[in-house]
Amino acid sequence: MSSATAEVHTTHHHAVADKTQLAPEKSLLGLTRPDRHTGWIDWVTTVDHKKIGIMYGGFALLFFIIGGIEALMIRLQLSVPQNDLITAQLYNQFFTMHGTTMIFLGVMPLSAAFFNFLVPLQIGARDVAFPRLNTFSLWTFVAGAFVLNISWLFQFAHTVGWFGQGLVHTDMAPSGGWFGYAPLTGDKYTGIGTDFWIVGLQILGVASLAASFNFIVTILNMRAPGMTMMRLPVFTWMTLVTSFLIIFAFPAITIALAELMFDRYFGSNFFRTENGGQPILWQHLFWVFGHPEVYILVLPAMGIVSEILPTFSKKPLFGYPIIVFSGAVIGFLGFAVWSHHMFTTGLGKVATAAFSLLTMAIAVPTGVKIFNWMGTLWGGRIKFTVPMVFSLGFIWMFMLGGFTGIMHSSAPADAQQQDSYFVVAHFHYVLLGGVLLGLLAGLYFWVPKIFGRMLNQKLGYWTAFLVIAGFNITFFPMHYLGLTGMPRRTHTYLGDMGWNLWNLVATIGAFILGIGVLLCFVNIVYTVFKGKKCDADPWGGRTLEWSTPTPVPAYNFAATPIVQARDCFWVHKHGDKKIEYMPDDGHGIHMPSQSWFPLLCGFGFAFFGVSMAMMGAGVPYAGYCAIAGLSAVFLGVYLWALEGPGGYHLEPPHEEGADKPHDAPASHAAH
């Protein structure tokens, strides 16, 4: 830095100091900008993508447990015919919240955890493009999850007689199914459970959209020199495609939910059949989001598997460009197949035929990916590590789910399978056998990078065995149950339908699966605190994240790497194209400052969501509380814009291994 600049800088310093005193966070809300890097204040105000990723992962695992308990309750109720363990209404609430929780609070945030932790590392960036927006996404997600799940407390309060005794509808937790078909979710048929569901999903939508904008900008704009698009790790590519899917698919459901909300709160007629509202409109709006959502769930898992297979086959990914383009084509086609969820609504011959064909077509890029993964394995020196076992399980189970998917693409066959347990089997093979196995593979693969400790491998193999076995015992019989006519979402069934045996088997399988997943979580929690330490690159990784020290320093890369090849770290270790680093530019590493305001927005959203549901229940002044909550969000965003990115300088350590703090040299002391 030239001395002239330093002078200008110094003169400006006083102005800034004055401005800081006038800054709204001090005078308005009494919130000084946090600069602590330890303790809970650091965690709730952090802008570090790695910490945010860890928190996303923690919340996701929590909700996996909650969603899993809901699933086990469903299976317990169905284990024997004419069971009266839980009421029909509670059963409805369990399957609604199971689906909603697993999709929006389990799989999506766990994917987001990987996006957050890995994407900046994989592209050689020091953080995401908008660090505070990233924090905002996290707390907004937590707020939405809170609003959805707090409904259980209201259900409990209602059951014991503390709340809402005068209400017409007694469902305090959502009960309309995860796709919430209107007018079933209108105010005629469901109570404030649906309000919690509507507002909770809208808040989650805000979180997903904000995160997606952030990741797209990060991936497009912040790649290290030489990291061209066709050198991007496939996981990052799939993050990009997923983010685009989110920004184009979520508006449809957000508007559908807003319309339903207006119907429920303000008496509009979007889905009010007596005044001309069309139930099919909801189905279209929901599924034009809902089908891309399926790919939003599965593409990150595909990206994870695409990272793991080459690592443990000791081969580059077979047909990298084809894998990438297949992912993109899946993303495009994902928007053109939604009506296959609605074949039985009577769309007309042309529409049905078109959507049938497009649905079959989407199997092509998916099949291409599977063949490419096989090609990667072919002739490789395969090491059956735990992540590898999960990845192979992913390919196998996802393929089975894909096969039944192709069966559904045929409209006449689909008409028979619609709303039967066959469909339940299909999407659990795709989402559990596919997505969850992929995510578990990712956990076993990257937890050593995240925490610097190896997950217990023996427990890992047990987990893999229990999860894959339990999963198949649970869901394979459902194909049979469905084809023999067992309807989906039935609360109970008669004993002479021939479904008794397989339902019992499925319930037993569900518990095996549950034990397997629990084992995995115990393993993770144990590892985080007591696990065996490992070095920075325990697997012999291929991509840039393995080139960083473990645990990864706040600035990720002391010097920005210059990438010269695909799989650059592999080539760096075993080939001739070494990773080089940008020269030190002399003014240290610019780090973004922490902020309170994303957290304030999260609180605002949570308050808004609960108040909206209370408004639905007729609680006095709840409407004003909702306005106050939303105002807090707007205030938070406004003040956050006002406070600016801020920042401070870190001097990277000059000696390897010495993570030495930089004691403000003369050139910086003036600041």
Next chain:
Amino acid sequence: MPSANPPLDDQLLEEIHADQNTNTGIENKKLIMWLFLASDCMFFGTLISTHLIYRKLYPFGHPEEGAVNITGTFDIELTSFSTFILLMSSFLMALAVSSMHKGAIQSFRNYTFGVIIFGLIFLAGQVYEFQHFYHGQGWYDWKVSSNAGQVIVGNEKNKLLFHDVANTAAAKEGFGHEQFGLELLSFTPAEGADLAHPPITFKYEVELPDEVGNAPETFYGEYIYNPTDPHASQVVVLSEIPPPPVIEEAKEAPKEEASDDTAKADSGGKTDASEKAETTEEAEAPAEASETKDVTAAQEQTEAAEEHVAESTEHTEAPNEHATEKHTEDTHNEAHPHTHTPAPTSMAEVTKAAKETFKHSNYGFELNEFKQVQVVPGLDLKTSVFGSTFYVMTGTHGTHVAIGVLWLFSMLVYSYSGRLTPRHAVDVEIAGLYWHFVDIVWIVIFTVVYLVEYI
């Protein structure tokens, strides 16, 4: 862990950020705005398609045919004007961005101020529109005729023009004057009137242009409309609002009261204000009657013209056959005993003006018959899918405009406080992107929601 240095100041941050060349060459914040707008396209796309689907399914906005009079609702002139204003605001926005890039901060301020004002005009138009759509202001086609054979036909919102559809010569005779330029200036629901709960009280304002070159005179009235019994609703009380210029004919005082009672009975759901007005009038009646005699005895000749004022007023207040006929026979030379009490309110001047009007413009004109040609209830979220989709869609757009105005206003303020300088031109550019987008969305909404109805 490395320790933090003191915070950096803006200038250094700016230099640092400028050093970070992005891969695409587009600044991060600009790229994220483009992405947001891409996503916003889908938001508006969903809203607009919802509207169009229902528009196609129910051309009249409701499953029951003819439930919503769409062209009757829209005020296409106003909306066209709003659209033009919004377009021009985009033009100013472009100039503001360009000024900031050139470092001309004062021009930036001027143009941004213009954008804000235009944005506010647009919003005001929308508020006005929503209010009038909601109250059904534009939802009534009216046919108003006078006892002299004049017919008022109108379906405009605030202004019902008098058209002479009867024989002109006969009408001339009936009026005794060549004065046909009567205009009903306004016809609006009274304060607190709820179109959903009849009977409804309207206020009207009639202008009588003067042929001899005097300034046009205006008088006021009240009309109580009862859709459940249209006959009972044909009660017109002239010069009631603003505060009653109480002008009554002494000998007809009892009749007056009776008709007032009728009016009151007819207007069961009338607002407190109008009821109060009537009560006052009734209470004052005896006092007026006694005063009347003195006044008439002393000033019968000098106030001859004034009598006609009272006459007309009385007739319109009690539009029974008898009164109407009597009125038609009236001439300027006839004098009837009558009286008036100056209204003891601040609106005394208005009263005087109304009296003056009638002094020299007794054309026999009476608003004694209001016939409703078509009734369409006010448009709200609940009445039809058309209302639901219309309000949510245009409301979402209005919210976007309001946020944009707030954003630009903040920028304007910070340009004065020194926070926003030409170094932040890209921030202005981003706000500009947003503003242009909101404008483009409106062009689409204006075309597919408003204009399409007039093709």
